[in-house]
Amino acid sequence: MTTTQPERTLVLIKPDGVTRHLTGEVLRRIEAKGYTIVALEQRTVGTELLTEHYAEHQGKPFFAPLLEFMMSGPVVAAIAEGHGVIEGFRSLAGTTNPTSAAPGTIRGDLGRDWGTTVQQNLVHGSDSPESAEREIALWFPQG
Ligand code: RTP
Numbered sequence: 001m002t003t004t005q006p007e008r009t010l011v012l013i014k015p016d017g018v019t020r021h022l023t024g025e026v027l028r029r030i031e032a033k034g035y036t037i038v039a040l041e042q043r044t045v046g047t048e049l050l051t052e053h054y055a056e057h058q059g060k061p062f063f064a065p066l067l068e069f070m071m072s073g074p075v076v077a078a079i080a081e082g083h084g085v086i087e088g089f090r091s092l093a094g095t096t097n098p099t100s101a102a103p104g105t106i107r108g109d110l111g112r113d114w115g116t117t118v119q120q121n122l123v124h125g126s127d128s129p130e131s132a133e134r135e136i137a138l139w140f141p142q143g
């Protein structure tokens, strides 16, 4: 039996998740699914990093509130590894809007609408192999 190289994805626990003490719960779900956390760091981030991270959303109405939200408290950045982890973590996270995200998912079980202009939805996960490579290099430039 031959196996292929495992994949890596960037996971962020956003300030709402860290502030609500859900870091352990999110990491528990990733590990329980069978993925490995290969890097983990809590930090506060600035406009420069976030503008690059969310480059695809520049010009959208939620861009400025999104950056403001992401700078409202510490963020936990992690690299998760395993075959299919990019799709697998997006599936664990659930759809973007926490109000309608399916029960059983991180956003569906733990998130809701708090009346803010930007959706506070606890986590981020890279959405493709290209995004994962770009985002991992951005958040963990030391390798
Ligand atoms: P993410 O990039 O954080 O994993 O989430 P996603 O793919 O599910 O969502 P995306 O469309 O990439 O949007 C990035 C983040 O911006 C916030 N957002 N708010 N209309 C809104 O209020 C709105 N739309 C997007 C969310 O925090 C979303 O995760």
Ligand code: MG
Pocket (backbone or CB within 6 Å): 127
């Ligand atoms: Mg996205």
